[in-house]
Amino acid sequence: MKMELNLAFIGFGTVGKGLAELLIKKEKELKQKYNFEPKVVAISDKIKGSIWKSDGIDLKELLDTEARTGKVDFYQAPSKGLDPLDTITKTNADVIIEVSYTNLQTGEPALTHVKTALTNGKQVVTTNKGPAALSLRGLEELAEKEGVNFFYEGTVLSGTPVFSLIRDGLRGAKVKVIEGILNGTTNYILTQMEEGKSYEDALKDAQDEGYAEADPTGDVEGWDATGKIVILANKLFGGEMSVANVERKGITSITPGNINLAKNKGKRIKLIARASVEGGKIRAKVTPEELPLTNPLANINGATNALTLKTDVLGEVTMVGPGAGKIETGYALLNDLLELNKRLEKS
Ligand code: HSE
Secondary structure, three states, X not given: OOEEEEXXXXXXXXXXXXXXXXXXXXXXXXXXXXXXXXXXXEEEEOOOEEEEOOOOOXXXXXXXXXXXXXXXXXXXXXXXXXXXXXXXXHOOOOEEEEOOOOOOOOOOOHHHHHHHHHHOOOEEEEXXXXXXXXXXXXXXXXHHHHOOOEEOHHHOOOOOOHHHHHHHHOOXXXXXXXXXXXXXXXXXXXXXXXXXXXXXXXXXXXXXXXXXXXXXXXXXXXXXXXXXXXXXXXXXXXXXXXXXXXXXXXXXXXXXXXXXXXXXOOEEEEEEEEEEEEOOEEEEEEEEEEEEOOOHHHHOOOXXXXXXXXXXXXXXXXXXXXXXXXXXXXXXXXXXXXXXXXXXXXX
């Protein structure tokens, strides 16, 4: 049976464009191998404008238009100017791809986008950490109540498949401790500083590569890693911990002197996120740590991330992979869309 899935993007920045590029590049393979033939019908971006074309937008032409003009609403479409909420509720989109900017304090406006979509019976796929970090349980319950799906693979470790591994690959295993390098920007900066680059130049490179958040304070002050450990901890330990409960320190006070001192001791400074359950309570913390080079996390360099899950039956299971990047994070959305497609096919 051919599955018709109409997609709408809320936000069309780096990650959204990454997904659009993948949909073009892999069109044939997605159709042949996964019976997946999506149509992008709408895009609503705060700065680049909004378009709705119910019979499908030509993604190549759209990306060309956006590259030439910086706008999506220069693309010829019968309807323009719908805001995100109207795009979610009034268009013929079945799946809302929420890729607007992350706000870990309020989750907004993404949290309202996601809630509105779920309440209106739309599927949601997102890489936005705000809603998942603030209200994971509530959103999962809402999705279940409405009979739709809420997928957020790309919120942690970009396209490296964390949540699908937890969902499908670790059935019956209990995770007791979560530990990892969850922020690509800070790991990239620390690696570059060890190689002699200044903090400022390394941060600029991370921004140019598309690793950093729109406001990189979120990365360097540890907020991004904090949001991610909260999502992981709440998913794996079934809690409702908030970002405010996490002990947090970023890397802004780390100097080249600190890095060299650690190096002379045979160690490396890494921003480590950790969570566990102690006395029935979830405890989580994000802090720079000096790790001996014998620790596998000490050897994770650049924008690469790593996550170790300490389990009851397997001991430690470690995943290493990209933690940021346009295509890498766009791929997380694609992976979620394929899972969604599979579920809908079966239903
Ligand atoms: N700014 C984030 C990072 C992007 O550097 O890891 C991926 O969540």
